[in-house]
Amino acid sequence: xxxxxxxxxxxxxxxxxxxxxxxxxxxxxxxxxxxxxxxxxxxxxxxxxxxxxxxxxxxxxxxxxxxxxxxxxxxxxxxxxxxxxxxxxxxxxxxxxxxxxxxxxxxxxxxxxxxxxxxxxxxxxxxxxxxxxxxxxxxxxxxxxxxxxxxxxxxxxxxxxxxxxxx
Amino acid sequence: xxxxxxxxxxxxxxxxxxxxxxxxxxxxxxxxxxxxxxxxxxxxxxxxxxxxxxxxxxxxxxxxxxxxxxxxxxxxxxxxxxxxxxxxxxxxxxxxxxxxxxxxxxxxxxxxxxxxxxxxxxxxxxxxxxxxxxxxxxxxxxxxxxxxxxxxxxxxxxxxxxxxxxxxxxxxxxxxxxxxxxxx
Numbered sequence: 001x002x003x004x005x006x007x008x009x010x011x012x013x014x015x016x017x018x019x020x021x022x023x024x025x026x027x028x029x030x031x032x033x034x035x036x037x038x039x040x041x042x043x044x045x046x047x048x049x050x051x052x053x054x055x056x057x058x059x060x061x062x063x064x065x066x067x068x069x070x071x072x073x074x075x076x077x078x079x080x081x082x083x084x085x086x087x088x089x090x091x092x093x094x095x096x097x098x099x100x101x102x103x104x105x106x107x108x109x110x111x112x113x114x115x116x117x118x119x120x121x122x123x124x125x126x127x128x129x130x131x132x133x134x135x136x137x138x139x140x141x142x143x144x145x146x147x148x149x150x151x152x153x154x155x156x157x158x159x160x161x162x163x164x165x166x167x
Numbered sequence: 168x169x170x171x172x173x174x175x176x177x178x179x180x181x182x183x184x185x186x187x188x189x190x191x192x193x194x195x196x197x198x199x200x201x202x203x204x205x206x207x208x209x210x211x212x213x214x215x216x217x218x219x220x221x222x223x224x225x226x227x228x229x230x231x232x233x234x235x236x237x238x239x240x241x242x243x244x245x246x247x248x249x250x251x252x253x254x255x256x257x258x259x260x261x262x263x264x265x266x267x268x269x270x271x272x273x274x275x276x277x278x279x280x281x282x283x284x285x286x287x288x289x290x291x292x293x294x295x296x297x298x299x300x301x302x303x304x305x306x307x308x309x310x311x312x313x314x315x316x317x318x319x320x321x322x323x324x325x326x327x328x329x330x331x332x333x334x335x336x337x338x339x340x341x342x343x344x345x346x347x348x349x350x351x
Binding site: 093 | 201203204205206207272297298302303304305307308
């Protein structure tokens with residue numbers, strides 16, 4: 001009996017040991033309110049990791065991203081707002097750190113670019129279709145073609161078109 | 168349709184290929200597009216209170232950066248590039264360049280052993296175990312080296328190892344200029 005219990009305890013112990021590294025990989029944060037938790041979630045997906053560039057700090061496993069998550073949590077716990085945390089990070093890592101950068105001279109292309117693209121495309125379309133239209137109206141027939149057109153038209157007038165078909 | 172127009176995609180493709188080629192050759196020459204400009208340039212070294220790496224209890228504050236131009240080198244024993252860089256830092260120190268070391272997110276014992284074995288190029292060694300001064304400095308990897316003027320203002324940030332080439336090309340001229348500035 002004792003043997004069986006100790007074997008079970010050992011097995012249980014093994015399970016915990018095996019689970020340890022998994023637990024260590026997930027940071028646990030205790031939030032005071034649902035709003036705070038939401039703010040933290042929003043922050044970790046909009047803040048960008050300077051080390052693993054093109055990852056946000058929620059996705060990145062870099063040491064730095066871990067520190068930034070911790071700092072974001074600490075600041076929120078101190079009662080700072082979401083914007084305060086973003087400002088804190090921008091003051092250290094620059095506008096690079098946010099996926100939602102402010103509009104400045106160097107970032108204005110992000111907003112103007114797509115608009116310009118559509119505008120240019122539209123202008124090209126309009127000017128090209130206009131040119132084609134002009135072409136159609138200014139087609140000049142050669143003298144012999146003009147003659148042939150005339151004779152065809154006359155022929156059509158002479159034969160009454162009673163069944164609606166073009167002859 | 169105009170036959171010439173058919174060449175537009177080809178010309179666009181060639182232009183794009185040229186742009187890529189130019190940037191790739193630049194990357195091969197050491198220009199790393201993942202490098203970030205430091206926001207701290209032109210601003211004073213952030214406030215801090217950190218212990219000496221070796222002597223626990225001995226505290227340093229930002230006034231150690233005032234008086235003369237110096238380098239602030241951020242390093243750690245977990246960083247292989249720092250190892251490669253260390254010999255060159257020793258050379259610089261022996262030439263009279265003042266360097267303050269910031270041991271970043273590291274274990275004290277390992278760091279002290281590292282300095283004992285490889286030599287100590289630093290006039291002061293700060294220990295930043297939780298990386299909070301590193302965060303205030305906007306450090307996103309090690310090694311990083313900051314050029315700080317006599318008034319304690321950050322003037323330049325270099326990401327990656329300091330070696331003979333980038334010291335001669337960029338860092339030394341700036342450091343010399345800061346020395347001149349401090350004299351005059």
